[in-house]
Every structure is written in structure tokens, then in C-alpha cells.
Amino acid sequence: MVGSRAFFGSTRKARTPVPDRNTDISPADSHAAQTPARRRLGLGAWCLYDWANSAFNTVIGTFIFSVYFARGIYGDETDGAAVWGYAIGVAGLAVALLSPVLGSIADRGGRRKPWILFFLAVTVTATAMMWFAEPDDAFVIYALVLIIIASVAFELGSVFYNAMLPTIAPPGMIGRISGWGWAMGYAGGLACLAACLFLLVQAETPIFGFSTENAENVRATALLVAVWFTVFAIPLFLFTPDTPPTGEPMPRQITRGLSILWHTLKQIRQQANLVRFLIASALYRDGLSTLFAVGGLYAAGTFGLTFEQILMFAIGLNVTAGLGAAGFAFIDDWVGPKPTILVALSALVGLGITILAISDATLFIVLALALGTFVGPTQAASRSMMARMAPKGMETEMFGLYALAGKSISFIGPVMYGVATSLFQSQRAGMATIVLALAAGGAILMTVAAPPRDRPEGTVGPA
Numbered sequence: 001m002v003g004s005r006a007f008f009g010s011t012r013k014a015r016t017p018v019p020d021r022n023t024d025i026s027p028a029d030s031h032a033a034q035t036p037a038r039r040r041l042g043l044g045a046w047c048l049y050d051w052a053n054s055a056f057n058t059v060i061g062t063f064i065f066s067v068y069f070a071r072g073i074y075g076d077e078t079d080g081a082a083v084w085g086y087a088i089g090v091a092g093l094a095v096a097l098l099s100p101v102l103g104s105i106a107d108r109g110g111r112r113k114p115w116i117l118f119f120l121a122v123t124v125t126a127t128a129m130m131w132f133a134e135p136d137d138a139f140v141i142y143a144l145v146l147i148i149i150a151s152v153a154f155e156l157g158s159v160f161y162n163a164m165l166p167t168i169a170p171p172g173m174i175g176r177i178s179g180w181g182w183a184m185g186y187a188g189g190l191a192c193l194a195a196c197l198f199l200l201v202q203a204e205t206p207i208f209g210f211s212t213e214n215a216e217n218v219r220a221t222a223l224l225v226a227v228w229f230t231v232f233a234i235p236l237f238l239f240t241p242d243t244p245p246t247g248e249p250m251p252r253q254i255t256r257g258l259s260i261l262w263h264t265l266k267q268i269r270q271q272a273n274l275v276r277f278l279i280a281s282a283l284y285r286d287g288l289s290t291l292f293a294v295g296g297l298y299a300a301g302t303f304g305l306t307f308e309q310i311l312m313f314a315i316g317l318n319v320t321a322g323l324g325a326a327g328f329a330f331i332d333d334w335v336g337p338k339p340t341i342l343v344a345l346s347a348l349v350g351l352g353i354t355i356l357a358i359s360d361a362t363l364f365i366v367l368a369l370a371l372g373t374f375v376g377p378t379q380a381a382s383r384s385m386m387a388r389m390a391p392k393g394m395e396t397e398m399f400g401l402y403a404l405a406g407k408s409i410s411f412i413g414p415v416m417y418g419v420a421t422s423l424f425q426s427q428r429a430g431m432a433t434i435v436l437a438l439a440a441g442g443a444i445l446m447t448v449a450a451p452p453r454d455r456p457e458g459t460v461g462p463a
Contacts, residue, residue, distance in 0.1 A: 038239075039170070043177060045235035046168055049161060050181040051188030052232035055225045056154055058189030059196055060127060060147070061088075063296040063314040064221050067307065070297055072135035072215055073143055081297040081430075082422050085290070085414030087144045091151035092289075092414075096404050098152075099159045103400025105254050110245045112160040112396060113237055119157030124229050126150035130222035135215045159403045161236075163396035166387040167243055172333060175340075175384040179329020182380040186322030192228050193315050196221045202308055218307075274389060277448045278405035281382050284345055284441025285406045287434045288375060290413035294430065299368075301427045303361040313365055317372040325376025332377075337385035338450045344374040344381070345442035352435040356428055388451040413437060 059065065070080025106115055126149040133143040169177040199207045206217040299305045299313060324344075332340045351371040358364055390398035413434065421430035 042168060042240040045239040046161075046164060047177070047181040047184045049233055049236045050185035051191075052229050052236075053154065053158070053161075054185035054189040055192035055228045056123065056127060056150070057292060058314065058318065059192055059221055059225050060130070060150070062292045063193065063310055064196060064201075064218065065130060065147075066294070067296045067300055067310060068135075068215065068218050069133075069143055069147075071300075071307075072218070073133060073137065073139050075137055077297070077301050078421060078425065078427070081294055081301065081427065082418035083140075083144070084147075084297070085294060085418040087148055088151060088289075089412075089414040091148045091155070092406075094148075094152045095155040096406075099156055099403035100397065100400035102156065103159055103163070103396040103398075103403075106160060106163075106396045107394060108248060110243045112164055113242045115160040116157050117237065119153045119160070120229070120233055122153035123150050123157065124226040126153065127222050127229070128226035131219050133219065155403065159399050160396060162383055162386075162402075163390075163399045164240065164242070165383065166390055166392075166395050168241060169387070174387050175332025175337060175381065176329040178384040178387065179325050179332055179377070179380040182376045182383075183322045183326035183329070186318045186325060186376060188228075188232065190315055190318035190322065192225065193318065195228075196224060197308070197312070197315070200224065273449050276444055277385070277389065278401065280441045280444035280448060281386075281402070282405040282409050282441070283444065284341075284378065284438050285382065286409055286413040287437030287441065288378065289406075290417055290437070291375075291434050294414075294417055294427075298427050298431055299364070302431075303359075303364050305361065313368070316365070316369050320369045320372035321376045324373035325380050328377035329380060332381045332384055336450050337381040337388065338445065338448065340377055340381040341385070341445060342442060344378040345438055345445070347371075347374040348378065349435055349439045349442070352431075352438065356432055356435065385451055 066081075066084050069084055070077050074080030074083060102115070106112060126146045130143065130146050130150075133139045133146070165178060165181075166174060200210065200217045200220050203217070206212065206220065208220075210216045210220045295317075296310050296314065299310055300307075305313060328340055328344070348371060351367055351374075355364060355367050355371070358367070386399060386402045387395070416433040417430035420433050421427050423429070
């Protein structure tokens with residue numbers, strides 16, 4: 001077993017007795033014990049969960065419900081976009097406070113699937129309830145409360161889902177599995193958007209008797225997302241191996257988890273390399289998450305895209321993003337996640353600056369589709385880099401800190417976007433803050449030492 005001293009390196013300051021970390025925990029079915037067919041099925045089911053959950057981000061968070069909220073519920077496109085950004089920021093702050101605590105507790109219990117199932121249930125329930133948010137400003141608070149609840153549960157579930165990656169991926173394939181998962185996610189977002197477009201939003205006669213009056217067909221997309229997420233998440237629970245339970249009672253899991261997390265936080269300053277990566281990834285991930293949250297609003301408000309055009313644009317964006325995530329997955333395992341991220345961020349900043357300077361809608365669509373090619377690799381390689389840096393037996397705690405780093409400042413991106421948009425009465429000004437976040441994150445990442453190809457037993461790499 002590896003203690004916190006081994007994790008943080010030997011220093012004179014690290015004299016505090018260290019709680020046991022259970023780093024001897026192994027996956028329920030080791031790769032050696034699984035048949036090739038069973039292993040592929042489990043990996044495919046894990047990737048399919050990305051297909052399932054992307055429907056929430058794409059349809060609810062970015063391209064349909066966010067636009068519907070600003071235009072239909074709030075009644076003002078610009079101010080509605082700012083208020084939506086504030087709500088996403090509140091959700092991010094809640095995730096920042098909860099994710100490392102729950103992650104450390106979960107590592108003491110071993111299993112991750114029960115946590116994923118619980119947060120899945122909360123997410124789909126809150127999403128389904130968005131159906132009742134009618135196009136009236138009386139539903140502003142109702143809609144904002146639901147998006148906050150759903151977003152918090154969605155992000156917390158993702159912490160436990162991501163923590164499964166280093167325990168199920170074969171040696172030397174963490175980058176590919178992560179990239180293929182992201183690619184599946186974009187494909188899932190594309191498929192769900194297409195279903196929303198052709199079955200509900202643009203259909204002359206929407207399915208299941210939904211009417212176009214009172215925005216029923218648009219509100220019904222929330223029901224479709226809830227069902228989509230639930231159905232396609234099932235294979236993960238059936239086929240993907242989980243780490244075995246430790247047998248510890250929940251009260252002890254909580255006390256030990258909190259004790260170990262507190263010890264980790266006290267000593268984390270000794271891991272300068274990890275801290276720099278967490279700060280860098282927090283900045284550029286905040287920029288990307290803000291982009292996802294307001295991308296549809298920006299396309300509508302700045303270039304005058306209609307609701308249907310936004311959906312078609314989103315479908316194209318998911319295609320290029322999925323292709324980029326799948327293609328760069330091999331590069332990640334070949335050259336490493338750090339160079340992959342830096343190349344992708346450089347392209348994102350360059351294309352982002354160009355988009356800010358143009359006014360032609362057609363050119364915007366072309367450049368935005370090109371930009372999408374580099375979004376997936378940034379996300380997938382960041383996940384694989386964190387997986388490579390996470391010591392065995394501490395995966396969920398480390399991904400909890402990864403979420404803490406991102407979400408502790410995740411309110412900054414949406415708030416800065418909202419403030420800049422309101423102050424200058426221009427969504428271009430808001431979008432400029434996103435480009436700055438991407439550039440700043442890339443600059444700090446350049447100072448981070450690349451992680452080893454093999455996962456460490458009790459270290460996160462050089463300080």
C-alpha cells in the first residue's frame with residue numbers, strides 16, 4: 001500500500017501520519033482474466049456512456065434549451081444569455097465544492113457505478129421536468145433551478161465515470177479509449193440533435209401528438225434527452241467492470257475519505273507539476289465549457305441564425321468534433337497528451353480570433369466547423385493526461401480534484417461572458433473572454449512536465 005508520503009514525494013515537511021489509501025484495489029475483472037470479447041464489450045459500453053450523456057450537453061446546455069430559455073422564457077436574447085451563464089456558474093461552484101469530497105469517499109468504498117447511477121437518476125429527472133417550463137417569464141426561476149440541479153448532478157456523475165478510465169483501459173491505450181469515448185459522445189450529440197430536429201422542432205406534425213403551440217415541440221426535446229440518456233447508459237452498468245467494494249461501512253468511508261482528502265490538500269503544494277496542470281486545464285476547460293453553454297446563443301445573436309439553422313449548424317459541429325476526437329486519439333498515445341493538447345489549443349485560439357473579426361454568416365459556419373475539429377482532442381487528451389497522472393487507488397479522488405480545479409473557476413467564464421456581453425452590449429465581447437481563457441491555459445500547460453506513459457503506483461510525476 002502506498003501512503004501520502006509516497007504520493008507527494010519524500011520531504012521533511014510531510015511528517016503527519018498518513019491514512020491508508022487502499023492502492024491495492026484492482027478492477028473487478030483484470031485485463032488478464034477477461035476474454036478479448038468481454039474486454040471489448042466492456043470498453044464499448046464505457047464509450048457508449050459518452051454517447052448517452054452528450055445529449056444533455058448538446059441539446060439542453062448548448063443548442064436548444066439554452067436558446068429557448070433566452071428567447072422564449074426570458075424574452076430577451078442578450079440578457080437571457082447572461083442570466084443563463086450565471087446559472088451555469090452557480091452549478092459549477094457547487095460541483096467544485098462537492099466533487100473532491102465525494103471522490104475521496106468513493107475511493108474508500110471502491111465501487112463507482114452506484115454513484116454514477118444515483119447522479120444519472122437526478123440528472124434525467126431534472127431534465128424531464130424542464131418540459132413544464134412554458135414560454136413565459138413566470139417560468140424563469142423554475143427553469144434556472146432545474147438547469148442548476150441537472151448540471152450539478154451531470155458533472156458529479158462524470159467525475160466517477162472518468163475515474164473508471166485508467167482501471168479499464170489496456171496498457172498504452174488510455175489516449176485511444178478516451179478519444180474514442182469523446183468521439184462517441186459527439187456522435188451521440190449529433191444523433192440526438194437530428195432526432196430533435198426531424199421529429200420535433202421542424203416536423204410538420206411532431207411525434208407523440210406534441211403541438212407547435214406553446215412551444216410544446218421544443219419543450220419535448222427535454223423529454224427525449226431524458227429517455228436517451230437513460231437508455232444508452234444501461235450497457236455501462238451491465239458490461240463494464242467496476243472496482244470491487246472494499247467492504248468498509250459507509251460511516252468509515254466518509255471519515256477516512258475526508259481525512260485523506262484533507263491530508264492531500266495540505267500537501268498538494270509540494271506537487272508543483274500537478275498544480276500547474278490543474279490550473280492550466282481549469283482555464284482552458286472553463287473556456288470550452290463556456291463556449292458550449294453560449295455557442296448557440298452567439299450564433300443566433302451575432303449572425304442571426306434561426307432556430308432551425310442553429311440545429312443544422314450544431315449537427316455539423318458535432319461531426320467535425322467527433323472526427324477530431326477519434327483522429328487525435330492515436331496521436332495522444334503516440335506522442336503523448338501534452339503535445340496533443342497544445343496543438344489543439346493553438347488551433348482553437350487562432351480560429352477563435354478569426355471568428356471574432358468576421359461578420360459573414362457563411363464564413364462563420366465554415367470556421368466554426370473547423371474549430372470543432374480541435375475541441376474534441378483538447379477534452380479527450382486532458383482526460384487521458386489526468387488518468388496517466390492519477391496514482392492507482394486514487395483515481396476518483398484525483399478526478400475529483402480535476403473537477404475541483406475546473407469547477408472552482410467555472411463560474412468565472414460564464415460570468416465574464418455575461419459581464420462583457422452586458423457591458424458592451426455585444427456577444428463578440430463576451431466571446432473574446434473565451435479566447436483569452438484558452439490562450440492562458442495553453443501558456444501554463446507549456447510549463448507542465450509530460451506524464452509517464454505507464455500509470456504510477458504512488459506518484460503523479462516530477463514536481
